[in-house]
Amino acid sequence: MSRKLEPFELFAIRYAKHTGRCSSDNFVGGDIHESASDLDYFVWVARRSDKVFVMDTGFGPEAARERGRELYRLPTEALNLVGVDSASLDDVILTHLHYDHAGTLDSFPRARFHIQDAEAAYATGPCMCHPFLRHPYDVNNVVSFVRKLYAGRVCFHRDVTELASGLTLHRIGGHSPGLQVVRVWTRRGWVVIASDATHLYANFQRRLPFPVVYNVASMLEGHEALRQLADSEDHIVPGHDPLVMQLYPPPSVELEGIVVRLDTPPSFRPTPG
Numbered sequence: 001m002s003r004k005l006e007p008f009e010l011f012a013i014r015y016a017k018h019t020g021r022c023s024s025d026n027f028v029g030g031d032i033h034e035s036a037s038d039l040d041y042f043v044w045v046a047r048r049s050d051k052v053f054v055m056d057t058g059f060g061p062e063a064a065r066e067r068g069r070e071l072y073r074l075p076t077e078a079l080n081l082v083g084v085d086s087a088s089l090d091d092v093i094l095t096h097l098h099y100d101h102a103g104t105l106d107s108f109p110r111a112r113f114h115i116q117d118a119e120a121a122y123a124t125g126p127c128m129c130h131p132f133l134r135h136p137y138d139v140n141n142v143v144s145f146v147r148k149l150y151a152g153r154v155c156f157h158r159d160v161t162e163l164a165s166g167l168t169l170h171r172i173g174g175h176s177p178g179l180q181v182v183r184v185w186t187r188r189g190w191v192v193i194a195s196d197a198t199h200l201y202a203n204f205q206r207r208l209p210f211p212v213v214y215n216v217a218s219m220l221e222g223h224e225a226l227r228q229l230a231d232s233e234d235h236i237v238p239g240h241d242p243l244v245m246q247l248y249p250p251p252s253v254e255l256e257g258i259v260v261r262l263d264t265p266p267s268f269r270p271t272p273g
């Protein structure tokens, strides 16, 4: 039945980078003396004739400065590169509320924000008394999110929701209790935007948890859930891996190194390093 669905075009757009990381920044049990992969920061777009969904809203210059990240372009500028105007967009999926996924909400004045119940409860509840758990959140983003809620612009989801035929949300948890991934029907089959369910290919391939974590067991089970949801491991798109920019083709030469098409098969399979 799903074969008859109009597929979504699917893009990853890179807007920022973090360099100088060590193994213990990327893997629980990693060596502090061993250098490790950079992190890239993305927003994602799923688009077809009747719908456009943006996944995550990134961060702006203030957060980049505070946390030592290199900001290449504002998330809204990143979206413009694939013809998406944040001012007129109707639907934004927030995979979770961490600072690098849920900033710049005011740049989406019309949008409904789709989030898991568990994420909103966690980010505004007693766990935020602990500095370790609240560190990945930015209070300004959370306050902005609550303002959208009180303006009637938040849609809550619990576990699994079909937002449109060919696009479903799935709560994974682990990294944060309400982390959700997005399963998208494309011309190459079901692709899963994993967001922080796996930061890097190596996290799920080597079954190694990322150190920013709420529940390690759920994070590891989440790696298995990704395999269940995607048509193959080649259909899983990690949330922060710089390899994504090498594996997939740009939509045009001008956008090389900035935008890739995830609805095209990857050119190779990364080996667990």
Ligand SMILES: [Zn+2]
Pocket (backbone or CB within 6 Å): 096, 098, 136, 175, 196
């Ligand atoms: Zn996160």
Ligand SMILES: [Zn+2]
Pocket (backbone or CB within 6 Å): 098, 100, 101, 196, 239, 240
């Ligand atoms: Zn992240």
